Amino acid sequence: MVKKYTAKEARTLILNAAADLFIEKGYTNTSISDIVERLDGLTKGAVYHHFKSKDDIIEAVARRFIPKNEIFEEIEIRDDLTGLEKIQETLFEGMFNQKTRKDSIKYYDLLNETTFYSIYIQMVNELTLNRLTQFIYEGNKDGSTKVERPEQMSEIILLLISTWFINALYVTTAENFFKKIDTASYLLRMGGVDVLSEDFIKRMIDSIKIMEQEGDSI
Structure with a gap:
């Protein structure tokens, strides 16, 4: 039967x-x-x-690797966050959303597949680029960011925080992970958007430790 x-x-x-x-x-x-x-x-x-x-x-x-749009929409309408904080929340959910991680963790090796990676990055860009630009404009207005070219800086943020840490393109080891974080933090801070602040990096590290305890890899 x-x-x-x-x-x-x-x-x-x-x-x-x-x-x-x-x-x-x-x-x-x-x-x-x-x-x-x-x-x-x-x-x-x-x-x-x-x-x-x-x-x-x-x-x-590929859509399994990205949190549902509603999560980002909720961040977008929050009035208790600065523009910079909205950027940080958006990126944090993209990296550490619990449900998304559980749905995709078994298939992380797909990020090494060229066609899959291309589609994944395109989806990430379509979902987040305009939002990051909007949040930078909000940050410039509320003083949490000081960016001269919001559209271009949004692309740089995604390149540094997502693409640069994909092993298929640039090998990220336990030894160079924090050096890359420090470098990305410096570049973004010099660009007027301190996304990788000390508090945000600590939050990332805490989440990574939880993932490792649960048997996930970074």
């Missing part, structure tokens, strides 16, 4: 099988048929019922 799945269960099975294959074989070398072979009781028709194409599948896998 063929096992029946709810729509949510079916999507999860498909995405898990696809993620495993993208890590093992790479995105280009993985076919829909390969994915179907990994599924228990789901047909190719079922896969296409939930996803239009392989591109649609990898985009859904």
Whole structure:
């Protein structure tokens, strides 16, 4: 008897099988048929019922690595935070959101897959760049930031805090992690947006320690 799945269960099975294959074989070398072979009781028709194409599948896998938009929307409307604090909260949620981490931790090696990484970064940019720019303008107004070119500085923030720490591009070891943090902190502070303040770095370190205790890696 063929096992029946709810729509949510079916999507999860498909995405898990696809993620495993993208890590093992790479995105280009993985076919829909390969994915179907990994599924228990789901047909190719079922896969296409939930996803239009392989591109649609990898985009859904990448979305697992990014917190839900509602989390960032809540930060955006908070009136108890300065512009700088909104930037910090946005970046912190992007790095350490608990649910997102639990959904994606098993598949961190996907960040070493070229196609996946490109899609992931594009999604991060689409979700956060405009918000960071808006928060810099707010920070310039409330005095928490002093940035001459908010749009360009938003891109630099994401490059330094996300891209620079991706092992697929720049190897980050336990030995050089804090040197990179110090360097990024200096550059951002000189640019008028002290995102990596002492308090924020301490908060990051505390979160990393919790992750390590739970068996996760940075």
